[in-house]
Amino acid sequence: MAGHLPRGAMLVVARLTRSWRPRYARSPMQISNFPVLQMHKSQTAMRASQKDFESAVNQMKLLTKDPGNEMKLKLYALYKQATEGPCNMPKPGMLDLISKAKWDAWSALGSLPKETAKQNYVELVSSLSSSASSSQGKPDADSKQPGYETLVVTSENGITKIMLNRPTKKNAITTQMYQEIMLALEAAAKDDSAITVLTGNGDYYCSGNDLNNFTDIPPGGVEEKAKNSAILLRDFVGCFIDFPKPLIAVVNGPAVGISVTLLGLFDIVYASDRATFHTPFSHLGQSPEGCSSYMFPKIMGSAKAAEMLIFGKKLTAREACAQGLVTEVFPDSTFQKEVWTRLKAYSKLPPNAMRISKQLIRNVEKEKLHAINSEESSVLQGRWLSDECTNAIMNFLSRKAKL
Numbered sequence: 001m002a003g004h005l006p007r008g009a010m011l012v013v014a015r016l017t018r019s020w021r022p023r024y025a026r027s028p029m030q031i032s033n034f035p036v037l038q039m040h041k042s043q044t045a046m047r048a049s050q051k052d053f054e055s056a057v058n059q060m061k062l063l064t065k066d067p068g069n070e071m072k073l074k075l076y077a078l079y080k081q082a083t084e085g086p087c088n089m090p091k092p093g094m095l096d097l098i099s100k101a102k103w104d105a106w107s108a109l110g111s112l113p114k115e116t117a118k119q120n121y122v123e124l125v126s127s128l129s130s131s132a133s134s135s136q137g138k139p140d141a142d143s144k145q146p147g148y149e150t151l152v153v154t155s156e157n158g159i160t161k162i163m164l165n166r167p168t169k170k171n172a173i174t175t176q177m178y179q180e181i182m183l184a185l186e187a188a189a190k191d192d193s194a195i196t197v198l199t200g201n202g203d204y205y206c207s208g209n210d211l212n213n214f215t216d217i218p219p220g221g222v223e224e225k226a227k228n229s230a231i232l233l234r235d236f237v238g239c240f241i242d243f244p245k246p247l248i249a250v251v252n253g254p255a256v257g258i259s260v261t262l263l264g265l266f267d268i269v270y271a272s273d274r275a276t277f278h279t280p281f282s283h284l285g286q287s288p289e290g291c292s293s294y295m296f297p298k299i300m301g302s303a304k305a306a307e308m309l310i311f312g313k314k315l316t317a318r319e320a321c322a323q324g325l326v327t328e329v330f331p332d333s334t335f336q337k338e339v340w341t342r343l344k345a346y347s348k349l350p351p352n353a354m355r356i357s358k359q360l361i362r363n364v365e366k367e368k369l370h371a372i373n374s375e376e377s378s379v380l381q382g383r384w385l386s387d388e389c390t391n392a393i394m395n396f397l398s399r400k401a402k403l
């Protein structure tokens, strides 16, 4: 919670709990009696109907364990979005902290369609039931994997899903999140799943590097910070280069910066027609990473790659598909249903055959990709120390500039 809400909101949002009295003192938890809450996440995504939504809403009323303030805000926001659409309330005053926290959570969902909000709500309630039944010691094959604060990682039906989970910050990637994604990929490489999926929670896929990462300066000063960041970047991208199984990006909304460049290292990229693809490196005084300086010209030709990587041209999903960066675009209203139906079918293909085919394709240029990754990281290390970059980040952090 600390990283996700303003401090003031964090302090007072605890007061939300007063009107959310846990019922565990009164009756035992009965979540396991509600089949909709035992559905797997992808199943709920595929099937979320009005009935599922209403069941999930009813189930929340019976929840006996307090899910925590952050979760309550997420559920509140999704409920409002699902029933009323985008936030239509006037922004509450600064001193009305509870209403402000709720307003922030709702408005962070932007123009997320009602249907998607409904599905996400059902999924979230389902994930609560998974962790509730695990904590009761019941076997739970599709439970949310523990140990991640910035991600929701689930494994079921042969699919490991890694979901970026900072929706109120548009899933901007913090230093902790880089580390957790690496851990999740490392675990997914070894687990029983056939395919691995990366996606985002909320209205964004990912807004790229969290620009606040640059404000945490170690005792060695900015030079040490730049050096450590370059090492982190190289290791992070290295995990994508080496990932041994089919890796699929489910781009649920706009994507910025490193979340776009990395797409060149995925095997499939499915995008909602609401998604956009933006790499504003020059605007930020930075330079491309994620092996995009090699992969983008290879995928889309050097002129189109230059337009994106040098001039920061933002592509729509359809443009990105025409350029070969995206595999297929789906209408946002049916995106989750269509994509997960497709992925579920792919996950049933023989896993070893898929793994071997992927490695044949990747091994041809794995060494080259590692060399490019090292070079891009080293160039960025220098960029991070430049005035152009420092000024751009200061502008964003002082809210003078937005993309």
Ligand SMILES: CCCCCC/C=C/C(=O)SCCNC(=O)CCNC(=O)[C@H](O)C(C)(C)COP(=O)(O)OP(=O)(O)OC[C@H]1O[C@@H](n2cnc3c(N)ncnc32)[C@H](O)[C@@H]1OP(=O)(O)O
Binding pocket: 168, 169, 170, 172, 173, 178, 207, 208, 209, 210, 211, 212, 213, 229, 230, 232, 233, 256, 257, 258, 259, 280, 281, 284, 286, 289, 396, 401, 402, 403
């Ligand atoms: C180890 C280091 C490796 C570095 C690798 C190199 C990587 C490079 C890149 O990824 S470059 C791209 C960096 N990203 C950006 O420049 C995006 C900055 N964000 C924006 O321009 C906008 O926030 C937006 C267009 C993504 C969304 O605009 P809008 O819809 O108006 O929402 P808000 O701006 O109000 O955003 C909501 C909330 O999220 C915070 N936020 C969004 N993106 C970032 C970000 N990248 N870093 C930090 N914070 C971000 C934003 O500040 C708001 O927070 P608040 O509610 O004000 O607390």
